[in-house]
Amino acid sequence: MTRLLATEELRLLIKVSKLYYEERQTEDEIVQKLQLSRSKISRLLKQARDEGIVKITVISPPGVFLDLEMQLESRFQLLEAIVVEARQPDSQMAVTHELGIAAAGYMHRTVRENDVIGISWGSTLHSMVETMQPSLMPTVQIIQIIGGLGRPESEMHATELCRRLSRLLSCNLVLLPAPGIVDNNQIKEVILSDSHVQRALSFFPKLTTAIVGIGSPTPDSVVMRDGSIINRVELDDLLKRGAVGDIALRFFDAYGQPVESDVNDRVIGISLQQLSRVERVVGVGGGPNKFSVIRAALRGRLINTLITDHATARQLLESDTRNINNN
Secondary structure (H helix, E strand, O other): OHHHHHHHHHHHHHHHHHHHHHOOOOHHHHHHHHOOOHHHHHHHHHHHHHOOOOOOOOOOOOOOOHHHHHHHHHHHOOOEEEEEOOOOOOOHHHHHHHHHHHHHHHHHHHOOOOOEEEEOOOHHHHHHHHHOOOOOOOOOEEEEOEOEOOOOOOOOOHHHHHHHHHHHHOOEEEOOOOEOEOOOHHHHHHHHOOHHHHHHHOOHHHOOEEEEEOEOOOOOOHHHOOOOOOOHHHHHHHHHOOOOEEEOOEEEOOOOOEOOOHHHHHEOEOOHHHHOOOOEEEEEOOOOOOHHHHHHHHHOOOOOEEEEEHHHHHHHHHHHHHHHHHO
16 A cells, blocks of 8 residues: 555656646646645645756856856855856957956846945956946946046046946946045145045945956056056065055955055055945956956955956866865
């Protein structure tokens, strides 16, 4: 009798599964067909999955890297990871363009009413703004979180990026009317006393999201291109102090810890400590020159959302695994 019941239960288990998964019948239709209760149907469907009778597989098409995204989210405790295909992984310019497209898509998907969004600067965020589609977001506020860096006419200049983004979103704009770095602390104190600067800084604690580029302190990086941001002597000093990268010109070491320096003291913009209080900090970076700096930002929890390319994502996971195994 027990064997007969077990066989009948198994037959029912398979039949309900086939009706639901293969013939696409609803639970209500199966209830009517087999004269079973809804709770019985639900229990059988769950049992079929638990016992391996039904196996559900999600197949990612080429160019979609859901497995890498989920591994990054789990390993580095991220809110979200977005991994894009780098069709030319050795070309920093090509990867930057792909990341910009992904960042623009992320913004369109995630921006909500009354969001207060901080924007830094750089080539990746320039690419993001270039590929943004216009939309109407009148209650959103765009906040410039670092003063102007480089030549004011540059399309990567923080002020220009924020202006263009606010126009695209038809939203409010708060600019930081100051240079991103000054010559000395005396000049900085004077600028910080300005009421317009103070107004911009007052928005930093209100940020709901910050979208930031992740920079590498190399001689050919954007911060070194014309010597108007930092010079070679300052770069060498940062490197000696262990700097591997920066976010909004705030430099940090291989473990994501702030690097104290004369440069840091002269920056006008958001600090890493202030950034850590923002609910969602989206780091956009990838390409052949960005692995070490992204790993450092992740180690220091400087970002909690990452948009990167598939080659960098694999490097991050492989490197982190080696570190865990060696400890």
